[in-house]
Amino acid sequence: MEASMIGLWDTTGNEVVKALAAERRSAGGVASGLALTLVAVVEEKKVREAEAAATIAASAHPCRLLIVVRSDLEGRSRLDAEIVVGGRLGPAEAVVMRMYGRLALHAESVVMPLLAPDVPVVTWWHSEPPDVIANDFLGVVADRRITDCKLAPDPVAALGQRARDYAPGDTDLTWTRITLWRTLVAGAFDTTEERVTGATIVAPLNDPTAALMKGWLKSRLGIEPHWEHTDRSPLMRSVELKCANGDCVRVTREEGTALFSRTGQEDRYMPLPRRTVGDELAEELRRLDADQIYGEALGAMAGVAGLDSKPAMRVHVWKDPALAARAGDAAGAYAGPGGSAA
Structure with a gap:
């Protein structure tokens, strides 16, 4: 299949959907062979790493790859997108979306129409794991959720938080x-x-x-x-x-x-070779059901029982990081009785 690529700058979600459909038609339409949709949530500085890893995983598991890069939450809302079919990101379909301003807080408005029909959704955070996955709609909509506590400032503490926030279908590349x-x-x-x-x-x-x-x-x-x-x-x-x-x-x-x-x-x-993140990701994509053994190991590590009896479905809990930051600033500015403001 000949590679096809198109760039859309300062665009809309509807335009991305239309462009992907057009590129699929011109490339012969590969969606019929897709096994899943892989949503990768990535920091700007790790985009190339995520692309390399996802390319390895996609070669083993044909998927629609949606890379979400959240940048500059304080700026003007804007969406830049790059659509690649059969190109540098593997044999399947890929969309790299850079979201700016308040749009980055509502990435699902762009991602949801791009999910491949009738296949599971896997969300992978190639960044510090979220404290509470329910705060991110991209995690709530997924059948499987892959984090990487190695990327957290305190990896062991992050694993403990993954246990407290666990739902069947979660996994972490530490396990892999x-x-x-x-x-x-x-x-x-x-x-x-x-x-x-x-x-x-x-x-x-x-x-x-x-x-x-x-x-x-x-x-x-x-x-x-x-x-x-x-x-x-x-x-x-x-x-x-x-x-x-x-x-x-x-x-x-x-x-x-x-x-x-x-x-x-x-x-x-x-x-006992050291494997690339792409190989680790490909291993996790082999199973799309809950990993009970991982849940038991995570619970035993953190001292949290009954993880696999928890509901598999999460309910989205909206959290505005801008409001949280303002509240933190206000708390820091008041030191309490007998204290002084910074």
Whole structure:
């Protein structure tokens, strides 16, 4: 299919819808093969990263890609859009929308008419996760919601907030990053029924993958793993399990590999590559139903029970960030009795 691209500057949502339909017709119409609509919420400085990741994911999961860039909330409302069919953003359809002013707070008014018909919607935040997903209509309308707590100032605290704000259908790329770790650890017990009595995780203090690994082990094994903090590695270094018969199983990260050690057996090296965000995103798009195991691990990590019994559907709760900022400024200007204004 020949690539097709059109740019629309200072345009409207209706014009974007018409232009996408025209580009689809000229490109042969690819919507019949779409598996989902992927809505990516991105900061301006991360647009190229998001495009690269979404292109990898779209090659495995044909989708309509809608990239929403919210910029300059205080300026004049304006919409700039770029429509690409079969071009640099993969084989499917893509619309990059830069929204300015108050329009950025109502992105759904432009996005909703662009959703591919009769397919699931996945919203992915390639930015700091929202505190409350219900405050963002793009999350409320989605069947699956993908966040990335690694991008938060305090990743472990952000994971805790994801637990408190959880609804079935949520996931986080932190969970995806320990898929290979979980596979190696679980595979160690394919040939034994020995009970695990203890576990130790060696990782940096604020590593969200270690926090979620701890939650997963706790939810699966009914134990309280010990987190040994280290500054020697920027990533989770090792996971060690102790069995009731005295055996020890350890997985240690090397450069692109994992050293698998087990009492009474020879050490083995197994693949443990660092994957791109695109590969991680593609993995999450393989399933469009709720991930119960993730919910249990997240709840165990944060000490929040019954996550999967919560309603899957959210109700949009409007929050105007401009009003919130003014309220914060007013509170800061008054220091209370005996205090002074800044």
